[in-house]
Amino acid sequence: MRRLDAVDRALFDRVALSRLRGTNPWLRGLSHAADHGKLWFGTAAVLGAVGGRTGRRAALRGVGSLALASAAANIAAKQLSRRPRPGLDLVPDVRRLLRQPVTTSFPSGHSASAAAFVTGVAIESPLLGAALAPVAAAVGASRVYTGAHFPGDVLAGFTLGAAAAALTVRWWPRSNDTPPPAGPPPRTAPALPDGAGLSVVVNSGSGNGALLAADPEETVAELRALLPHADVRLCGPEDDLLALLAEAADRAARADGALGVCGGDGSVNLAASLAAERGLPLAVFPGGTLNHFALDLGIESPADTAAAVVAGSACGVDLGLATDDTARRVFLNTFSLGVYPELVRVRESLEGRLGKWPALAVAVARSLASAEPVTVRAGGRDRCLWLLFAGNGAYDPPGFAPTRRTGLADGLLDVRVVDGGRPFARTRLAAAVLSGTMARSRVYHAARLRALDLDSLGDADRIAVDGESLPAAGALRLAKAPNALTVYRPSAD
Secondary structure: OHHHHHHHHHHHHHHHHHHOOOHHHHHHHHHOOOHHHHHHHHHHHHHHHHHHHHHHHHHHHHHHHHHHHHHHHHHHHHHHHHHHHHHHOOOHHHHOOOOOOOOOOOOOOHHHHHEEEEEHHHHOOOHHHHHHHHHHHHHHHHHHOOOOHHHHHHHHHHHHHHHHHHHOOOOOOOHHHHOOOOOOOEEEOOOOOOOOEEEEEEEEOOHHHOOOOHHHHHHHHHHHHHHHEEEEEEOOOEEEEEEEEHHHHHHHHHHEEEEEEEHHHHHHHHHHHHHHHHHHOEEEEEEEOOOHHHHHHHOOHHHHHHHHHHHOOOOEEEEEEEOOOOEEEEEEEEEEEEEEHHHHHHHHHHHHHOOOOHHHHHHHHHHHHHOOEEEEEOEEEEEEEEEEEEEEEEEOOOOOOOOOOOOOOOOOOEEEEOOOOOHHHHHHHHHHHHHHOHHHHOOOOEEEOOEEEEEOOOOEEEEOOEEEEEOOOOOOOEEEEEEEEEEEOOOOO
């Protein structure tokens, strides 16, 4: 180790004595731009704006990888190493940072964040990753050139960041690692030339706080350009979305047309309930943060939905039903109780100030640290649970973080339970989540069922339906309404 340290210091001295014309202002500026991840958050915003679905996935994985690497480098590794910063005697004043860092030197947090973000992007798009790699390398070089780090600090940071990004694949498989969804059964639906008879509501609140939310007025203009005869209306911040959707459903029914919605999964859930109730086909235009339901249908853009509406290409999908003593709720994607509804509640309370994704990160940390398991009654026995998840159709991958469905009309609920009654349940849950081994953990159980009955929700007073946290009480029955909804989707041909 002493020999490595001596080599590292000698390399630093050689860099400090070097003179690279024209690099002083931009290398120091680049180092400053990367402070607190600003450079990478800005890059993520651009990728989300212009990169389509691949760009959005790359940006989200990059930001998640950065957060993981930054925590590992700045909270854990630096506290363990305690390596002093390099001396600045040989570094010219013009190259030094205006504000010198006060934390320990090993590893370089800037380099870890840079490598994590770029590697995360490269996992989703090798081409985008290759384009950003020189920027990440320049950030690492700037940390040595300005005297902030030894070369070994930067190399260790790069290694840590790349490893953190690679680890995210355990929780969130790459898009090409998940099997394509099985095609739902075709269903007859009216072809609507230029959207005639289609009544669409665009929810301006969808994607609020997301990495990148489109301008609602631009979305309205795009839909009107794609389907000039459709009735497209905007739901503003002060409007009642459910009331506007009900009015749109009335107009669609009078025209023997279809109901359309542009928004996230919560908005689509409301529209799906109305469409199924009134026997109307539903046109889903992706406009939220993740658009799980639209993507599982093979819809990646509003143009995909518009083409399906014009052609009359549609399918039948199942609806999940969650019925308790207070109400019956429909879910297109997922139902859950336990730690997840609390996570959603905390996220919703913070996202107005922090934005959706930072709020979600804080909510996950708080929930795992402070939440307690809930006790429900099933089969005449009390059961202590951290989480009960039910997917409307089979999801992949197994474990704590399912991301994509392989079927939308299989008649089954994908039920997953995390047991809270075993010894050291919280520690075992955290270890399984962090290591990506939840599917093999003894606290985890999974089954495919047509229905599930709970005699009592016990102390579980909230549930989550398609990502929305709601109050609940009494007994609960989870079931399916097979092929209950007709949805436009691109032709499989």
